[in-house]
Amino acid sequence: MALQIQKLVWRACKPTFSILLKNTYTVEAIAENRYFFTFLRRRSSTLKEDRQNKIHLEEKVVVVTGGASGIGLAIADELLCEGTSSVTVIDNNKEKLDKSVKILADKHGEDRVLPIEADVSNIEQMDAAFRNTVLHFHAIDIIINNAGIMDDGKWEKELKVNTHSCVIGTLLGMQYMAKSSSGSGGIIANIGSLAGLTPWCGFPIYTMTQFGVVGFTKALGSSKLYERTGVKVFGYCPCLTQTEMLEKPAEKSINDNFAAEFVEDTKDMKVQSPEIIAKGLVEILHDAKPGSIWVAMEEKKPFEVSMSEMLKKVEQKAEEAGR
Ligand SMILES: NC(=O)c1ccc[n+]([C@@H]2O[C@H](COP(=O)([O-])OP(=O)(O)OC[C@H]3O[C@@H](n4cnc5c(N)ncnc54)[C@H](O)[C@@H]3O)[C@@H](O)[C@H]2O)c1
Numbered sequence: 438m439a440l441q442i443q444k445l446v447w448r449a450c451k452p453t454f455s456i457l458l459k460n461t462y463t464v465e466a467i468a469e470n471r472y473f474f475t476f477l478r479r480r481s482s483t484l485k486e487d488r489q490n491k492i493h494l495e496e497k498v499v500v501v502t503g504g505a506s507g508i509g510l511a512i513a514d515e516l517l518c519e520g521t522s523s524v525t526v527i528d529n530n531k532e533k534l535d536k537s538v539k540i541l542a543d544k545h546g547e548d549r550v551l552p553i554e555a556d557v558s559n560i561e562q563m564d565a566a567f568r569n570t571v572l573h574f575h576a577i578d579i580i581i582n583n584a585g586i587m588d589d590g591k592w593e594k595e596l597k598v599n600t601h602s603c604v605i606g607t608l609l610g611m612q613y614m615a616k617s618s619s620g621s622g623g624i625i626a627n628i629g630s631l632a633g634l635t636p637w638c639g640f641p642i643y644t645m646t647q648f649g650v651v652g653f654t655k656a657l658g659s660s661k662l663y664e665r666t667g668v669k670v671f672g673y674c675p676c677l678t679q680t681e682m683l684e685k686p687a688e689k690s691i692n693d694n695f696a697a698e699f700v701e702d703t704k705d706m707k708v709q710s711p712e713i714i715a716k717g718l719v720e721i722l723h724d725a726k727p728g729s730i731w732v733a734m735e736e737k738k739p740f741e742v743s744m745s746e747m748l749k750k751v752e753q754k755a756e757e758a759g760r
Contacts, residue, residue, distance in 0.1 A: 492624075492722060492723050494516065494519050494520045494521045494522075494722075495520050495521075495522060496522045497521050497522055497578040497579055498521075498522060498523050498524075498525070498570065498574040498575075498576045498577050498578050498579070499513075499516050499521050499523070499524045499525070499578065499579040499580070499581065500524075500525045500527065500566075500567070500570055500577055500579070500580045500581065500606075500610075501513045501516075501524055501525070501526055501527070501581045501583060502527045502528070502557045502580075502581065502582055502583050502584040502602065502606060503527070503528055503557065503583045503584025503585060504524070504526035504527060504528055504537070504581075504583065505526060505528035505530055505533035505534040505536075505537045505538070506528075506530075506533050506537060506680065506681060507678070507680030507681060507682060507711050508583060508628065508675065508678055508680060508711045508714050508715065509526075509528070509581070509583040509584065509628075510526075510537050510541075510711070511710075511711035511712050511714065511715035512581055512583060512714075512715040512718055512719075513526055513537075513541060513550075514541060514544070514545075514712075514715065515712070515715035515716055515718070515719050516579075516715075516719060517541065517544070517545040517549060517550070518545075519719055521549075521579075522549065522574070523548070523549045523550065523551065523574045524541070524549065524550055524551070525550075525551045525552075525553055525566070525569075525570040525573075525574070526538055526541070526550065526551070526552050526553070527553045527554075527555050527557065527563075527566050527584070528552075528554065528555075528584070529554065529555060529556045529557070529584075531554050534552050534554055535552070538550050538552040551569070551570060551573050551574065553566040553569060553570070557582075557584040557598065557601075557602035557605065557606065558597040558598050558601045558602045558605070560605055563602075563605050563606065563609055564609060567609050567610075567613055571613065577610070577613045577614055577620070577623065578614065578623045578624070579623060579624045579625075579626070579722070580606055580607075580610040580614075580623070580624070580625045580626070581626045581628065581718075582602065582603050582606040582607065582610075582625065582626070582627045582628060583628040584598065584602055585598060585599045585602075585628065585630075585646075585682075586598050586599065586682070587640055587643045587682050587683075587689060588643075588689040589640050589641065589642040589643055589689060589690050589691050589695065590688070590689055590690065590691065591689075592642040595642055595643060595646060596642070596645075596646060599643070599646035599647070599649070599650065600646050600649045600650065600653075603627050603649075603650050603653060604653065606625070606627075607625050607627065607653070607657065607670060610623065610625045610668065611625075611666060611668055614666075614667075614668050615665070615666035615667065615668050616665070616666055616667040617665050617666055618666075620667075620668075621667065622666070622667025622668060623667070623668050623669075624668070624669050624670075624671075624722060625668060625669070625670045625671075626670075626671060626672070626673055626718060626722070626725075627650050627653070627654045627670065627671070627672045627673070628650075628672075628673050628674075628675070629647050629650040629651050629654070629672050629673065629674040629730070630643075630647040630650075630674050630675065630676075631674050631675065631676040631677075631732060631734060632644045632647040633646075633647030633648050633649075633650055633651040633672075633674055634647075634648075634651060634674060634730070634732065634742060637699060637702065637703070638695075638698050638699075638702060639686070639690055639695045639696060639697075639698040639699020639700070639701075639702055639703075640686075640689075640690060640695070640699055641691075641695075642691075647674070650672065651672055651674065651730055654670055654671065654672035654728065654730065655672070655728050655730065655744065656728075657670040657727070657728060658670065658671070658726070658727045658728010658729065659727070659728070660727065662727070663727040669725070669726075669727045670727060670728065671721075671725040671726065671727065671728065671729045671730070671731065672729070672730040672731065673717075673718050673721070673725075673730075673731050673733065673739070674730060674731065674732050674733070674742075675709065675714045675717075675732075675733045675734070676706060676707075676709065676732070676733065676734035676735070677703055677706050677707070677708045677709065678708065678709045678710070678711055678714050679708050679709065679710055679711065680711055683708070686699050686700065706734075706735075707734075707735045707736065709733065709734070709735070709736045710736070713733070713736045714733050717731075717733045717738065717739040718733075718739075720738070720739065721739050725741075729741050730742045730744065
């Protein structure tokens with residue numbers, strides 16, 4: 438029976454999947470592509486909000502990528518603490534995944550956590566991960582595109598893991614959650630970095646990927662897209678956070694000079710705990726507007742970065758420079 442359902446779902450998904458494979462990687466094509474899970478939990482409004490505009494996390498199904506450690510694990514834990522119904526944790530490190538999911542399951546209940554081993558830069562694996570989440574929890578409401586690496590020594594992999602994954606997670610998210618597809622709205626939070634707003638010169642390629650995440654997220658902030666899909670996409674950019682990612686920069690940078698520059702540039706920055714970053718994200722889930730970019734630094738409350746302010750300055754400068 439389970440196998441039959443799986444086959445049905447696979448057939449239902451095939452058109453979607455072939456769209457991805459046919460290289461029609463436009464948000465429009467994906468978001469407007471109608472396909473169907475008959476058993477996808479339908480709601481009159483997925484992300485019900487009360488009068489204070491607070492989203493009720495109960496009954497929400499969340500997907501967190503890179504959730505086996507660091508910031509992703511802290512986010513999964515915080516969301517479960519805050520009452521989220523269930524969390525799918527996607528990670529490509531099986532050992533870490535097993536260990537972390539056991540901790541989450543012991544703390545919050547086995548039925549609330551689904552571990553899925555997958556590489557976020559691989560479309561097939563991600564599509565299967567999303568499909569399995571729907572089979573298991575009957576919905577997807579919130580996606581946290583968090584998985585990422587900082588390794589300029591392996592820059593091709595870094596580009597794929599940090600940027601391809603964000604595109605794949607977002608486009609698949611649109612398919613599963615968009616009103617114009619088979620869902621009824623949702624939230625996608627793309628985890629970027631302060632390096633996506635102000636360059637980390639010791640890691641120029643990592644910086645490039647983070648500017649990419651910010652640009653992609655901003656470009657998906659159009660009110661028209663939001664009206665049509667009901668999916669809010671926003672970005673969250675932490676500054677230095679105490680995780681494995683920050684370990685051994687000398688082994689991950691282009692050469693010793695770049696590593697030394699990173700150490701020098703960041704020596705006065707306060708390193709934050711992943712738990713604080715996770716709490717900040719949950720705080721802004723309610724208020725973040727489509728396309729907004731938020732920064733978390735020095736363990737303070739997250740704040741929104743105003744791109745329009747920046748743009749005004751650019752316009753002012755352009756006027757001053759006028760011919
Ligand atoms: N730590 C920081 O200082 C910092 C600062 C700003 C932004 N960030 C961003 O936060 C996110 C999380 O980083 P972190 O610090 O928690 O790092 P981390 O190394 O502690 O955790 C990253 C997780 O992602 C997983 N992962 C890596 N590649 C993957 C892949 N291809 N497929 C699936 N899973 C994969 C890892 O196994 C790991 O569990 C990243 O996007 C990073 O760019 C981190």
